[in-house]
Amino acid sequence: MAAGRKSVKMREALAAAHLYYRQDFTMEAIASELGVSRSSVSRLLSYARESGLVEIRIHSPQEARSRVEQRFAERFGVAAHVVPVPGKLSEAEQLERTAQAAAHIITAMVKPRSIVGLAWGSTMAAVTKHLPGTTKQGVQLVQMNGAANVYSTGLQYTTELLGGFAERLSAEVFQLAVPAIFDDPATREALWRERSIARVLDMQAAANLFIFGLGSRIGDPRSHIYSGGYLGADDLGQLAGEGVVGDCASRFYRLDGTTAGIPINDRSSGPSFDIVRRAPQRICVVSGATKRDSLRGALAAGLITDLVVDEPLARLVLAAGE
Amino acid sequence: MAAGRKSVKMREALAAAHLYYRQDFTMEAIASELGVSRSSVSRLLSYARESGLVEIRIHSPQEARSRVEQRFAERFGVAAHVVPVPGKLSEAEQLERTAQAAAHIITAMVKPRSIVGLAWGSTMAAVTKHLPGTTKQGVQLVQMNGAANVYSTGLQYTTELLGGFAERLSAEVFQLAVPAIFDDPATREALWRERSIARVLDMQAAANLFIFGLGSRIGDPRSHIYSGGYLGADDLGQLAGEGVVGDCASRFYRLDGTTAGIPINDRSSGPSFDIVRRAPQRICVVSGATKRDSLRGALAAGLITDLVVDEPLARLVLAAGE
DNA sequence: AAAGCTCTTGCACATATGTGCAAAACTTGC
DNA sequence: GCAAGTTTTGCACATATGTGCAAGAGCTTT
Numbered sequence: 001m002a003a004g005r006k007s008v009k010m011r012e013a014l015a016a017a018h019l020y021y022r023q024d025f026t027m028e029a030i031a032s033e034l035g036v037s038r039s040s041v042s043r044l045l046s047y048a049r050e051s052g053l054v055e056i057r058i059h060s061p062q063e064a065r066s067r068v069e070q071r072f073a074e075r076f077g078v079a080a081h082v083v084p085v086p087g088k089l090s091e092a093e094q095l096e097r098t099a100q101a102a103a104h105i106i107t108a109m110v111k112p113r114s115i116v117g118l119a120w121g122s123t124m125a126a127v128t129k130h131l132p133g134t135t136k137q138g139v140q141l142v143q144m145n146g147a148a149n150v151y152s153t154g155l156q157y158t159t160e161l162l163g164g165f166a167e168r169l170s171a172e173v174f175q176l177a178v179p180a181i182f183d184d185p186a187t188r189e190a191l192w193r194e195r196s197i198a199r200v201l202d203m204q205a206a207a208n209l210f211i212f213g214l215g216s217r218i219g220d221p222r223s224h225i226y227s228g229g230y231l232g233a234d235d236l237g238q239l240a241g242e243g244v245v246g247d248c249a250s251r252f253y254r255l256d257g258t259t260a261g262i263p264i265n266d267r268s269s270g271p272s273f274d275i276v277r278r279a280p281q282r283i284c285v286v287s288g289a290t291k292r293d294s295l296r297g298a299l300a301a302g303l304i305t306d307l308v309v310d311e312p313l314a315r316l317v318l319a320a321g322e
Numbered sequence: 323m324a325a326g327r328k329s330v331k332m333r334e335a336l337a338a339a340h341l342y343y344r345q346d347f348t349m350e351a352i353a354s355e356l357g358v359s360r361s362s363v364s365r366l367l368s369y370a371r372e373s374g375l376v377e378i379r380i381h382s383p384q385e386a387r388s389r390v391e392q393r394f395a396e397r398f399g400v401a402a403h404v405v406p407v408p409g410k411l412s413e414a415e416q417l418e419r420t421a422q423a424a425a426h427i428i429t430a431m432v433k434p435r436s437i438v439g440l441a442w443g444s445t446m447a448a449v450t451k452h453l454p455g456t457t458k459q460g461v462q463l464v465q466m467n468g469a470a471n472v473y474s475t476g477l478q479y480t481t482e483l484l485g486g487f488a489e490r491l492s493a494e495v496f497q498l499a500v501p502a503i504f505d506d507p508a509t510r511e512a513l514w515r516e517r518s519i520a521r522v523l524d525m526q527a528a529a530n531l532f533i534f535g536l537g538s539r540i541g542d543p544r545s546h547i548y549s550g551g552y553l554g555a556d557d558l559g560q561l562a563g564e565g566v567v568g569d570c571a572s573r574f575y576r577l578d579g580t581t582a583g584i585p586i587n588d589r590s591s592g593p594s595f596d597i598v599r600r601a602p603q604r605i606c607v608v609s610g611a612t613k614r615d616s617l618r619g620a621l622a623a624g625l626i627t628d629l630v631v632d633e634p635l636a637r638l639v640l641a642a643g644e
Numbered sequence: 645a646a647a648g649c650t651c652t653t654g655c656a657c658a659t660a661t662g663t664g665c666a667a668a669a670c671t672t673g674c
Numbered sequence: 675g676c677a678a679g680t681t682t683t684g685c686a687c688a689t690a691t692g693t694g695c696a697a698g699a700g701c702t703t704t
């Protein structure tokens with residue numbers, strides 16, 4: 001009986017965790033108490049941590065909040081979590097660290113029965129890798145923007161991404177199997193009337209937590225949307241002409257946060273910013289200096305309530321606003 | 323500047339904790355990143371854990387709740403935390419374990435701006451030793467029952483106990499400097515009208531969390547109240563005659579939870595059970611087989627909402643109720 | 645400014661912990 | 675009921691971590 005085995009493991013892990021973390025037993029002692037080998041105890045404890053049975057949280061007394069975080073609160077009204085990155089680190093390593101911090105912050109913010117909206121993207125993919133497991137009840141996870149493009153349905157990609165996310169949060173998944181950017185706005189309107197799709201859109205509007213990265217400025221090869229066959233050459237020209245600095249869930253915006261008069265948005269599968277702002281908590285994860293203007297625009301648009309950002313980028317944005 | 327040093331340490335500990343617990347760095351790596359020696363990092367991390375900067379919590383998914391805990395919920399309507407104790411352990415070691423578990427549960431239940439009522443006793447003394455530090459804001463700690471007796475004012479004892487508790491919770495202390503049991507009920511009435519005392523009594527009534535152990539059956543040398551000069555020989559005879567099985571904050575009760583007609587209660591410094599039951603959460607910590615009937619009585623009196631108990635005692639109580 | 649004190653640091657060592665590997669236990673499919 | 679496949683276990687080793695001690699830094703007192 002597979003389920004039985006699992007629950008035995010869980011109980012043992014729980015017992016081991018108690019003895020180890022609460023009573024400061026050595027693994028050796030736990031081993032003899034549980035009647036298994038020391039290495040099994042080591043593995044049980046790993047399991048307990050990874051599966052979320054044991055949660056380690058770090059409290060920052062507010063005096064310890066960094067200057068930078070305070071200034072984000074004052075200037076933009078967002079709760080910033082600034083991730084320090086030491087010395088010279090590649091952009092990829094910076095992203096990893098930021099994603100790791102974000103994963104824990106997200107886990108702490110998802111409550112039982114939350115409806116969580118998730119915009120796919122490379123940042124979110126990085127976050128997923130670091131999410132610890134939890135045992136929250138009744139969480140629902142909604143995909144915010146489509147991922148199909150000229151070359152692929154994106155199903156593989158989003159299924160993996162959302163699936164990873166959902167597994168860690170033990171959530172139910174609602175996928176949005178449509179193109180990221182439609183060729184014809186009328187197609188979107190038609191699909192949006194399909195009940196199977198409309199149900200997902202309703203859940204988006206009801207989300208109480210929205211988690212997203214930001215597309216960076218045009219031409220950045222690391223943002224999927226600009227390089228993955230989602231946009232034609234004429235589209236890119238149009239975005240440049242309108243002064244677009246980034247996107248959030250496939251919706252494009254300018255440095256001042258406005259979206260009006262950017263035709264591509266009429267073909268986007270992502271939610272309008274009014275829908276986004278309906279969610280009470282909106283966590284943005286963003287890393288890397290190239291995202292400076294994306295972040296400035298998203299802040300101007302009021303998309304963000306909670307920001308996870310690497311320190312250099314945070315400083316850049318503060319400096320740019322002066 | 324002492325404050326400055328402390329806050330530097332805190333920031334470093336926080337940074338180290340992030341790198342260690344979030345990013346899985348080795349202490350060696352953290353050391354080179356922070357520019358200190360590896361052993362300092364080890365010490366910083368200890369500090370972070372002890373000071374409550376890092377909190378380790380253990381979640382029990384309810385399927386993992388033990389049979390015993392479920393039966394406590396069904397039979398008595400209390401949330402029991404059963405502490406397993408392996409094989410043969412002395413009563414003192416059992417108490418230590420139970421106290422250690424209780425310390426963590428208590429820490430998790432104290433919220434910012436809580437008013438916490440605390441009944442002194444040997445169980446609480448054991449709990450105090452294991453309380454981790456926290457940085458909660460605006461917690462107030464109220465002594466529920468006096469501790470003076472024929473030989474001592476009890477000030478030393480309660481100051482240490484409450485002080486230890488308060489320090490870990492960064493709470494403000496309200497002591498009740500009166501005898502545990504008055505010789506003359508009129509003295510109590512008079513004192514109770516003193517404004518300095520009345521203020522403490524008001525706080526007791528306003529407590530939202532009440533934490534207490536239980537006095538065990540008469541004659542048990544481990545319960546202070548029966549051996550510390552609090553009660554005369556005639557008092558003890560009276561308690562026995564009335565079928566008293568234990569006390570909570572110096573108030574005595576019978577196996578069925580009743581208190582009516584026990585004259586000593588009129589001279590007790592502790593709160594009436596009606597006052598106790600006013601607190602929405604009432605945590606009882608109790609360990610050791612001799613407390614069986616004390617616990618049964620306290621359960622019958624409805625004093626308990628959350629119970630921390632060692633497994634053998636829990637089983638005894640369940641068996642006795644059948 | 646020196647002496648005396650306390651608190652912190654790094655070193656070196658003793659333990660404690662993580663992990664690849666082969667054997668064992670257990671599952672599954674026939 | 676057996677064989678192939680999968681998972682779990684303990685062993686042995688390599689690392690990682692905790693801690694007593696002596697030296698150093700920082701602060702206080704004279």
